[in-house]
Amino acid sequence: MYEAMHRLVDENFGVMTEELRQILMVRSVLEELEQTDKHPFGPRVTEALGRFLSLAERLGFAVKNIDNMVGYAEIGEGPLFGVLAHLDVVPEGRAEAWRHHPYAAEIEDGKLYGRGTTDDKGPAVSALYAMKALRDSGVKLNRRFRVIAGLDEESGFRCMKRYRETEELPEASFSPDAIFPVVNGEKGILHFSLSKKINNMAVMNLPELTHLHGGTRINVVPDEVTVCFNNVSAANLERVFSGAGGEVKAISSKIAAVRVKGASAHAMEPWKGENAIQKMLGAMADMDFGPAEMHMELIKLRSLFKYDVKGESLGIAMEDDISGSLSCNLAKIELRGDTLRAESDIRYPVKADGQAIIGALRASAEEIGWELEVMRHDEPLFVPPDTPLVRKLLETYEAVTGEPAKPRCMGGGTYSRTMPNAVSFGALFPDEEETAHRVDEFIPLESLRKMTHLFAAALARFNE
Numbered sequence: 055m056y057e058a059m060h061r062l063v064d065e066n067f068g069v070m071t072e073e074l075r076q077i078l079m080v081r082s083v084l085e086e087l088e089q090t091d092k093h094p095f096g097p098r099v100t101e102a103l104g105r106f107l108s109l110a111e112r113l114g115f116a117v118k119n120i121d122n123m124v125g126y127a128e129i130g131e132g133p134l135f136g137v138l139a140h141l142d143v144v145p146e147g148r149a150e151a152w153r154h155h156p157y158a159a160e161i162e163d164g165k166l167y168g169r170g171t172t173d174d175k176g177p178a179v180s181a182l183y184a185m186k187a188l189r190d191s192g193v194k195l196n197r198r199f200r201v202i203a204g205l206d207e208e209s210g211f212r213c214m215k216r217y218r219e220t221e222e223l224p225e226a227s228f229s230p231d232a233i234f235p236v237v238n239g240e241k242g243i244l245h246f247s248l249s250k251k252i253n254n255m256a257v258m259n260l261p262e263l264t265h266l267h268g269g270t271r272i273n274v275v276p277d278e279v280t281v282c283f284n285n286v287s288a289a290n291l292e293r294v295f296s297g298a299g300g301e302v303k304a305i306s307s308k309i310a311a312v313r314v315k316g317a318s319a320h321a322m323e324p325w326k327g328e329n330a331i332q333k334m335l336g337a338m339a340d341m342d343f344g345p346a347e348m349h350m351e352l353i354k355l356r357s358l359f360k361y362d363v364k365g366e367s368l369g370i371a372m373e374d375d376i377s378g379s380l381s382c383n384l385a386k387i388e389l390r391g392d393t394l395r396a397e398s399d400i401r402y403p404v405k406a407d408g409q410a411i412i413g414a415l416r417a418s419a420e421e422i423g424w425e426l427e428v429m430r431h432d433e434p435l436f437v438p439p440d441t442p443l444v445r446k447l448l449e450t451y452e453a454v455t456g457e458p459a460k461p462r463c464m465g466g467g468t469y470s471r472t473m474p475n476a477v478s479f480g481a482l483f484p485d486e487e488e489t490a491h492r493v494d495e496f497i498p499l500e501s502l503r504k505m506t507h508l509f510a511a512a513l514a515r516f517n518e
Contacts, residue, residue, distance in 0.1 A: 056514050059191035063506050066183055070506070071166065071499065074179040075159035077105045078168040082142050084209045094123050094212075095142065099205050102141040106178065106203055113186050120220065124213040126202045129185055130195035135516050136224030137185075137200070137509070138214075138469035138476065139178035139231065140207035143170040144491050145270040147277045147318045151493045164499050171497040173490035177230035177481040177509075178203055180502060184509035188517065196517050200224065204469060207231070208273065210430060214472040225475065226443050226516070229468040230509065232478035235451035238437040238444050239463030240471065240478075241322070241377050241401040242408045245272050245430040248355065248419055249395040253347045261286035261343040265311070268331045269386030272399045272429075274491050275327030276385055277318040279334045282311040283343065298337040320491040321383040321399040322465030324363040327492075331387050331396075332361050351394055354422040359384045365400065370414050374403040376436070377463035380411075397429070401465035404434035435471050436463075447479050450512045455504075457484075479512060480505050 085096025093100045100122045107117045110127030119125045146156035146169050154160045154167035161167070170176070181201045189195065202224075204213035261283040268279025283291065288304035291312055295302065300312045314334040319327030335356040343349055358367050365371045365382040373379035386397040402411055408431060419426035437444060439461045451459040461477075470476035481497075482488060483504070489495040 056191065056193075056511065059187045059193070059510050059514060060507055062187040062190050063183065063503070063510055066186065067503050067506070070179060070183045071502070073109050074176060075166070077102060077109075077141070077175050077179060078159040078170055079157050080105065081157050082170070082205070083145050084142060084206070092122065094121065095205050099142055102175075103203060103205055106141055109179070110182055110201070113182060115182070115185070120216060123206070123216045124202065124204045126200050127182060127185070128198055128200040129189050130198040132195070132197045134198045134200060134222055134224045135513070136202055136227035136473060136476070137181045138202050138204070138227050138229040138473060139181060140174045140204040140213075140469070141170075141178060142205050142208050143173065143175070144208050144274050147270060147274070147493065148315070151277070153494050156495075161499070165496040166499055166502065167494060167496045169495055171495050172481060173495070174207070174231045174481070176497045176502055177505065180481070180506040181230055181509050184506050184513055187506075187510045188513050193514065193517065199513055202469075207469065208271065211469070211472060214469055218472065223473060227470070227473045227476040228443075228447060228479035228512065229470045229476065230478070230480045230505070231468045232464055232466055232480070233462070233482040234480045234484060234508070235459035236444055236447045236461045237464050237468075237478035238439055238461040239377050239404050240435040240467055241403060241463070241465045242406065242434040243430065243432040243467045244400040244402060244408060244411060244428070245397065246400070246415060247395055247397045247427045247429055248424045249393055249427070250351050250424045251393050252351060253345060259285075261290070261341075262345065263343055263348055263389070266387060266389040266394075268334065268388075269397070272385040272397050273321040274385065275316065275319040275321060275324050275383055276330045277316045277327070278313060279330045279387065280311060280313050281334060281338075282309070284309050286310055294341045295337045298333040300334075300337065318492050320466065320488070321385065322381060322401050323488065324381055324383040326488070329361070329384060331384050332359060335359070336361070348394070354424070355394070355396060358418060358422065359398075368415060368418050370400070370411050372403060372406055374405040377404045377434070377465075379403070380406070381465055402434070404436045404463060406434075408433060432467055432471055437475070437477050441475070443475055444477055446515050447477065447512060450515050451508065454508050454511050480508060
């Protein structure tokens with residue numbers, strides 16, 4: 055029945071890939087210093103939405119741009135079904151760590167490289183072409199299908215809040231921003247900061263810490279931290295940081311800087327990265343430096359995180375039988391004036407009590423004399439596996455791939471949290487390498503093709 059639809063997916067695949075490459079070339083990272091009323095997340099993020107909606111118009115879809123915060127492309131008539139994607143990306147981190155330029159959209163050995171290939175520009179464009187294949191196959195459309203493209207998924211979901219204020223909510227949706235076959239559970243997300251004002255009185259004859267900065271985004275394992283000292287030789291710092299792989303640069307005979315490198319990863323799986331901040335704090339633990347209070351407070355901070363990714367040092371380690379264990383990522387650190395500030399990302403199990411975790415964090419902060427601020431708290435998501443939405447998506451996956459399918463839970467957070475009756479469907483296939491938020495992010499071209507077939511088949515099933 056749907057042979058024509060699947061044939062059209064294959065026929066349009068080359069064109070789809072080239073259109074995707076044009077959108078991947080836009081560095082659609084939140085630009086906090088360039089946010090305006092016209093460009094609420096920065097001009098390049100707006101540009102990515104413009105390219106996406108322009109493509110949708112050329113494909114013959116109805117489109118709408120909602121204040122350059124979110125947009126959508128739609129076909130059909132009847133009840134509304136949504137596909138929830140996003141076009142913003144996390145920063146690329148250390149550019150020199152990439153073998154392929156993060157915004158060149160290069161193809162090599164059957165893989166398309168670039169920031170956003172898997173998270174989430176590739177799946178967003180794939181969903182557009184899945185809608186096109188369904189429509190062009192000649193099937194009567196009994197629903198409206200709408201790809202909703204947000205621009206603030208990586209920084210707080212403000213785009214979807216704006217969408218909900220003025221636009222129609224789909225009766226059901228899937229988000230192509232996770233893993234196949236179906237994700238029906240997402241851990242709770244808790245972002246918090248710890249801060250402490252420091253007495254900056256220097257200590258005679260000791261190195262003096264003057265600069266400290268690490269991390270780019272709270273949902274990314276930090277791959278770099280820099281620290282600078284006065285009254286120290288480069289040789290002395292090399293001895294201190296050699297175990298952490300620190301790169302020392304002499305600014306003068308008495309001033310030197312250190313860069314400690316790690317490896318980025320998604321905060322939902324911090325064990326897949328190498329946390330540069332934790333490495334730096336470990337190296338500095340046995341170093342004598344001033345101001346004296348700065349030294350003491352950094353040791354306290356290290357005691358809460360150490361090399362821990364499960365929250366054990368914070369006293370919040372836990373797990374359940376649905377979604378597994380809590381994860382913890384010490385994501386950012388900064389010395390600004392007389393204030394030390396650190397930010398952390400926690401993903402907690404779906405059965406856990408988020409307020410109890412916050413209470414435990416407050417107790418830990420009070421014990422070391424730091425101030426805690428909860429920056430974001432999203433309750434867990436769980437959609438029972440026997441609902442029609444989950445069941446139909448599992449049936450679609452089995453029919454297209456020939457593989458058995460069971461729903462699963464994850465630590466990532468998607469737009470599924472923002473809509474009624476929504477789960478994640480794709481885009482990473484089982485046993486594929488997860489490269490989102492990492493250097494040399496890529497998507498295999500055959501995976502891109504396969505997911506487009508799956509998205510088209512899913513839309514066809516919900517159209518019946």
